[in-house]
Amino acid sequence: MTDLGQFPSPTRKAPRRRSKWRRFRKNIFVSFFIDLLVIAGTALVLSLLIKTFLIRSFFIPSGSMLETLQIDDRIIVNQLVPDLVPLERGDVVVFKDPGGWLGTADETQLDPITAASDWLLSAFGITAPDSSQHLVKRVIGVGGDRVICCDADGKITINGVAITERYLGADKNPSDIDFDVTVPANSFWVMGDNRDGSADSRFHTDLPSKGFVSKEFVVGRAFMVSWPFSNFTWLDNYPDVFKNIPKP
Structure with a gap:
């Protein structure tokens, strides 16, 4: 008689895979958010410089x-x-x-x-x-x-x-x-x-x-x-x- 406890069910690994997927999605979101902040910050600085010195x-x-x-x-x-x-x-x-x-x-x-x-809108x-x-x-x-x-x-x-x-x-x-x-x-x-x-x-x-x-x-x-x-x-x-x- 086969002891089922010796052969882990494939479904037992699903939570681990879901956890990795969640971490992946979280990292992607954090990376995107940081990139967005950097782009917005750079645009603001450039806009302020242009407004201050050029046009x-x-x-x-x-x-x-x-x-x-x-x-x-x-x-x-x-x-x-x-x-x-x-x-x-x-x-x-x-x-x-x-x-x-x-x-x-x-x-x-x-x-x-x-x-x-x-102030923010005028800066842009x-x-x-x-x-x-x-x-x-x-x-x-x-x-x-x-x-x-x-x-x-x-x-x-x-x-x-x-x-x-x-x-x-x-x-x-x-x-x-x-x-x-x-x-x-x-x-x-x-x-x-x-x-x-x-x-x-x-x-x-x-x-x-x-x-x-x-x-x-x-x-x-x-x-x-x-x-x-x-x-x-x-x-x-x-x-x-x-x-x-x-x-x-």
Whole structure:
């Protein structure tokens, strides 16, 4: 008579095989999770480096640059301008408030979760929570330029040469406000393309900055509209408009 106890049933090894399979699956999951964290961490670091030194994104909060830029457009800004690449007439520039342009700052406090979420999303360039603390205008005059409005034909002149501003709408006057300014060194005279709805350099001549934007406040040059996709375009600085301007 055969003693069944001498011949272990194959089913007795199943728990051991299942245990090995569970350990295998666990190791695979842990490895995948670690890889995912490494990839996400690397992407975050690269994004922060790019945002800090190369490019940033901003939302357009107002209509001061219509029709070139629409409200809520997302623009991409080259932060190498003007420190490494000079800012030129016609460039669309993003800058911090030089003092008094935006009035009293909004001190709204965010709850910790919302603040952390905004920080994380902005690090990846998904949001731009500080867009309302910046301004977007077009550079009309650079250091040394004498900018006057307007000549007998109603055009702005720079260093004595009248310009035809093709980026303005056909029904837009260059300015309903007369001015005659000489731009200080390392500063800029800026105006919005929506001249009737832009509180630009013309409206801040009573401030200590005299309406000029010092280079230290410039974040960079906007070179692309990236979102919404229907508005995607490269931003032109219209070199033909300013090509005949002599050096100051």
